[in-house]
Amino acid sequence: MVPEVDRTDQASPLNDDGIDPAARAAGHQPSLTGCPWHDVNEMLQAAGLRPTRQRMALGWLLFGKGARHLTAEMLYEEATLAKVPVSLATVYNTLNQLTDAGLLRQVSVDGTKTYFDTNVTAHHHFYLENNHELVDIPDPHLVLSKMPDVPEGYEIARIDMVVRLRKKR
Ligand SMILES: [Zn+2]
Numbered sequence: 617m618v619p620e621v622d623r624t625d626q627a628s629p630l631n632d633d634g635i636d637p638a639a640r641a642a643g644h645q646p647s648l649t650g651c652p653w654h655d656v657n658e659m660l661q662a663a664g665l666r667p668t669r670q671r672m673a674l675g676w677l678l679f680g681k682g683a684r685h686l687t688a689e690m691l692y693e694e695a696t697l698a699k700v701p702v703s704l705a706t707v708y709n710t711l712n713q714l715t716d717a718g719l720l721r722q723v724s725v726d727g728t729k730t731y732f733d734t735n736v737t738a739h740h741h742f743y744l745e746n747n748h749e750l751v752d753i754p755d756p757h758l759v760l761s762k763m764p765d766v767p768e769g770y771e772i773a774r775i776d777m778v779v780r781l782r783k784k785r
Pocket residue numbers: 685733735739740741751752
């Protein structure tokens with residue numbers, strides 16, 4: 617599927633898309649109150665992202681319902697149902713910006729499906745093949761019994777484990 621490109625969204629990449637390095641470096645911690653609208657605003661600001669109307673609306677959908685795993689298509693569908701005027705291309709851009717800012721984590725399955733996880737702490741996943749669903753593995757201490765040798769000059773940044781599950785026949 618080819619995402620439809622919304623030209624009005626692409627027209628002003630300079631004033632809307634960059635992450636302000638100064639704000640990021642300042643390490644401002646968001647003060648969360650439990651009110652999603654306020655919290656999303658705080659999270660965006662703390663990450664150096666301007667809280668535009670589109671980011672606020674998408675952030676509200678993403679972070680207002682607890683820990684979630686969503687593809688861009690799933691979020692686009694939710695936004696459409698919630699009457700948020702946004703293109704699939706903008707949803708992709710926003711998800712990538714939030715990921716770059718450390719507010720989301722990407723989990724790839726199959727190389728074709730990318731899920732965005734609102735839980736950015738270290739954890740692994742079950743992938744339910746039958747309903748294409750990503751679920752957290754509750755044990756955060758799950759480790760490989762033997763770590764692979766890493767080429768000279770490299771270190772392991774992160775290990776993402778996806779355990780694929782299918783229904784028993
Ligand atoms: Zn997760």
